[in-house]
Amino acid sequence: MEVHAIRYGGIITTIRVPDRSGNFDDVVLGYDAPESYIKNNAPYMGAIIGRYGNRIARGMFTLNGQTYVLATNNGPNDLHGGKRGFDKVTWQTEEFRNADGPGVIFKYTSPDGEEGYPGALQVSVTYTLADRNELIIDYTAAADRPTPVNLTQHSYFNLTGVTRDVLDHEVTINADRYTPVDVAMIPTGTLQPVEGTPLDFRNPASIGSRINEPDEQLRNAMGYDHNFVLNRFGDGLVHAAHVYEPSSGRVLDVSTTEPGLQFYTGNSLDSSITGKSGHVTSGDSHSVSKRSIFRTPRTSHNSHRPYCVLATNTDRARSLRLVSEIKCRFDFGVQPTLIGRCNVEEPCRSVLGTLGRGRTCARDSCNRLGHQSAADFCQFGSYGL
Numbered sequence: 001m002e003v004h005a006i007r008y009g010g011i012i013t014t015i016r017v018p019d020r021s022g023n024f025d026d027v028v029l030g031y032d033a034p035e036s037y038i039k040n041n042a043p044y045m046g047a048i049i050g051r052y053g054n055r056i057a058r059g060m061f062t063l064n065g066q067t068y069v070l071a072t073n074n075g076p077n078d079l080h081g082g083k084r085g086f087d088k089v090t091w092q093t094e095e096f097r098n099a100d101g102p103g104v105i106f107k108y109t110s111p112d113g114e115e116g117y118p119g120a121l122q123v124s125v126t127y128t129l130a131d132r133n134e135l136i137i138d139y140t141a142a143a144d145r146p147t148p149v150n151l152t153q154h155s156y157f158n159l160t161g162v163t164r165d166v167l168d169h170e171v172t173i174n175a176d177r178y179t180p181v182d183v184a185m186i187p188t189g190t191l192q193p194v195e196g197t198p199l200d201f202r203n204p205a206s207i208g209s210r211i212n213e214p215d216e217q218l219r220n221a222m223g224y225d226h227n228f229v230l231n232r233f234g235d236g237l238v239h240a241a242h243v244y245e246p247s248s249g250r251v252l253d254v255s256t257t258e259p260g261l262q263f264y265t266g267n268s269l270d271s272s273i274t275g276k277s278g279h280v281t282s283g284d285s286h287s288v289s290k291r292s293i294f295r296t297p298r299t300s301h302n303s304h305r306p307y308c309v310l311a312t313n314t315d316r317a318r319s320l321r322l323v324s325e326i327k328c329r330f331d332f333g334v335q336p337t338l339i340g341r342c343n344v345e346e347p348c349r350s351v352l353g354t355l356g357r358g359r360t361c362a363r364d365s366c367n368r369l370g371h372q373s374a375a376d377f378c379q380f381g382s383y384g385l
Contacts, residue, residue, distance in 0.1 A: 001133045001332060006034050009041065009087040010048035010106040010125055012155050017133065017332040020249030025161025027250065027332075029266075032276050043269055044154040047087035048125050049080045051110060051117050052308075053152035054227075054262070057186045063118070063146060063309065070116035077184065080154075082115030086123070087154070100136065103128035112144075119145035125153075135330040142323045149324065150308040156266055157252060159245035162279055166265070167208025172242040173201040173263065175228035183220050191229055199226060204244070207265060223267040227260045237329060244335050253331040 002024070004014035013034065016024045030045045031037055041047065059072035071082035080087065091106040103126055110121040121143045128136040139151045158166050177191045178199050194200040198210035198218055211223055218224070232238050240261040243252040254261065 001129065001135075003127065003129050003135055005046075005104060005106075005127060006037070007091050007093055007106070008034070008037055009046075009089070010091050010108075011037055011041070011087075012046040012127070012153070013037075015135065015155070015157075015332075017250060018334065019161075020334040025163075025248075026276065027157055027159050027161060027252075029156040029158065029162060029275055029279075040273065041087065043156070043266075043273065044080060044087050045275075046155045047153075048091075048106065049152045049154050050086035050123060050149070051081045051115070051121060052078070052148050052150040053080055053154075054150065055079050055185055056148070057184075059116075061148065063148070066118075068116055068118055075184070077186070078115075084115060086110070086151075091125075098128070100128050100130040100134075103136075117147055119143045119147040121147060121149065123151070125151070133332045135332075137328050137330075139326045140323065146309055148309055151326070152262070153328075157243070159243060159250040159252060160248055162276065165208075166245075167206065167211070168246060169207050170204045170244040170246065171201050171207055171263070172204045173228050173261065174231050174239055174241065175261070176202065176231055177229040179227040179229065179260070180217060181220055181226065185221065185225065187227070194228075199224070199228075201228075201241075201263075204242075211265065221267060223265040225262070225264045225267055227262050229260055230256070230258075232259065237327065246335075249334040251331075251333050251335050253333075254328065255331070256328040257326050258328070 001018075002014065002016040003012060005012045011030070012028060013030050014026050015028045016026050018024050028046060029043075037045070037047075055074060056070060056078040058076050059070045059078040061068055061070075070078040071084075073079050073083045086108060089108055091108045094105045094107070096103055096105065106125045106127070108123050110117070110123065112118065112120045121141060123142075124138075124140040126136075126138040126140075128138070130136055137153055141149045141151060143149070159169060160166070176193060176195070178194050179187045180190060180192050181187055194202065198213045198215050207224070211218065217226065228240075230238055230240050235257075237255045237257055239253065239255050241252075241254040241263070243254075245251075
């Protein structure tokens with residue numbers, strides 16, 4: 001596995017992983033030349049997003065009784081941190097190698113008032129390429145006063161190697177609920193069940209199987225662009241999603257410490273951008289961005305739709321350094337051809353991947369993951385090459 005990144009925007013420009021035949025391809029959208037990202041990266045391809053991923057309605061919010069007016073860059077809304085978000089700054093970098101593998105730390109200090117946000121914010125984003133074919137991303141944010149923070153990584157994944165669209169990608173998302181949005185892509189403030197909707201990915205389904213259904217949420221987003229509320233059974237990393245591309249055999253598993261995952265099918269991409277090897281990006285190709293986010297994105301200033309605020313609850317603590325840390329992990333591999341029935345004797349990794357390498361598929365684990373019984377099928381084999 002091979003990962004390339006640049007200082008501008010902390011952009012991941014390349015992720016090369018093998019298919020089931022051992023052939024390596026780049027599985028993220030982007031440009032051939034680094035300078036092209038500076039000229040036009042309106043889709044935020046591969047970039048670190050901040051201070052606030054997703055939209056803040058009407059470009060304003062109220063915090064501790066004070067109203068803050070932000071830079072607006074998405075109609076009346078603030079999107080992905082404003083006109084000059086973290087995707088458009090040059091980060092300081094520091095290379096390292098630890099027990100997991102080689103990596104790079106990206107550091108940036110956002111001054112008080114940048115794009116209208118209060119407080120100075122020190123941000124550190126670490127990319128680690130683990131020996132197990134894992135890309136681990138660690139985010140740390142430290143502020144000198146309460147401020148909204150919602151960091152994410154905006155890579156668009158296409159496991160075919162970007163040779164065609166992603167409509168045949170089979171997706172599983174570990175979520176019973178999602179966050180509905182209105183026509184302006186602002187969350188309504190409610191959490192709704194995925195059951196009975198095209199947003200039900202609790203069992204594997206291809207992206208193209210339901211993306212054109214006459215559903216209000218799909219119409220509002222012009223496809224999938226929704227936050228899924230992850231099913232959690234405690235703190236720490238939780239498995240969020242599994243993606244399988246049948247023709248190449250490639251798989252991607254996403255895990256996060258956070259409560260939500262945004263699933264986006266590149267609906268705003270247009271043919272004005274010519275990417276790597278002359279590929280033209282288009283929303284019609286439904287290239288997929290799978291990203292774990294800092295918090296479940298709530299993007300309205302109303303009190304019943306809270307922000308992701310880095311804050312403390314005591315007067316004494318206001319003079320202290322406010323720190324938040326999160327982690328997400330992208331596991332790449334290939335889907336083996338052997339498929340068998342779950343039982344307590346055979347080592348396997350379930351389709352949702354929560355059992356871990358080399359663990360035994362236990363009956364209660366199968367049932368908890370939504371299988372009808374331990375006799376239902378799960379998928380065997382190594383997910384790290």
